[in-house]
Amino acid sequence: MTVRAGVHENTWGHIDYVEAVKPLAHFLRKVTPYILAVMLIGSTIFFAISCKGSTVAFSNDGNVVSLDVMIANLPATAQKGLMDRKELASNSGMLFDFGKETDTAFWMKDTSIPLSIAFIDSSGKVLAIKDMKPFDLSPVTPPGTYRYAIEVNRGWFSQNNIKPGFTTTIDI
Incomplete structure (x- = not known):
């Protein structure tokens, strides 16, 4: 070299x-x-x-109504929710299980489907039901803390005569 x-x-x-x-x-x-x-x-x-399916049953005075739900059980699926969807089947919704009581608000960013939301406590009691407008960025807040939230097509709760005070059985 x-x-x-x-x-x-x-x-x-x-x-x-x-x-x-x-x-x-x-x-x-x-x-x-x-x-x-x-x-x-x-x-x-x-x-x-991560959006596995399940069933939720709403009951009050012997009247039972079942709903098929997708479960948003991961942070990414909970954050996305029903965004960017064009439609939601008539007897289905999305269940958000926060694992503990929370007061998290919801909004309708990038969501074109008019929805109703039920806030449910850890015992399964429906605390409140609210309607949400497509693409509305204003927060939809619960009346207090809750563990579960269920989003459905707007009017589904009223069509099935489900009101605050009903109890739910959530089969996860």
């Missing part, structure tokens, strides 16, 4: 880096769409699993 002007002859200084990176860039151009597709499918499956 000889040294000329302080540079070793066997250094990497003579390699054209652009030419060295071209095969990698070509490879990434080919596989990136597949990687993105796998990530999209994976996130869709994750969302579907």
Whole structure:
């Protein structure tokens, strides 16, 4: 090995880096769409699993009404809620289980479906029912603390004669 002007002859200084990176860039151009597709499918499956289904039964004086619900049991699904949906089946809704009493408010950001919401305490008692307007950013607040909230198509609670004071059985 000889040294000329302080540079070793066997250094990497003579390699054209652009030419060295071209095969990698070509490879990434080919596989990136597949990687993105796998990530999209994976996130869709994750969302579907995290929104597992269940049933809620509302009762009062022997009258029982059942509702099919998707459960928003992860922070990401609870935050997204029913945003960006075009419709909601007539006898279905979304159940939010906060795991403990909370006073969190709801809003209708990016939600085009008119909804009604019921706030339910830990014992299963319906505390309040409120209607919400599509895309309305004003907070919809409960009358106090609650554990569960259920969003349905607007008017579903009144059509089924469900009012504050009813009890619920939540099958999670």
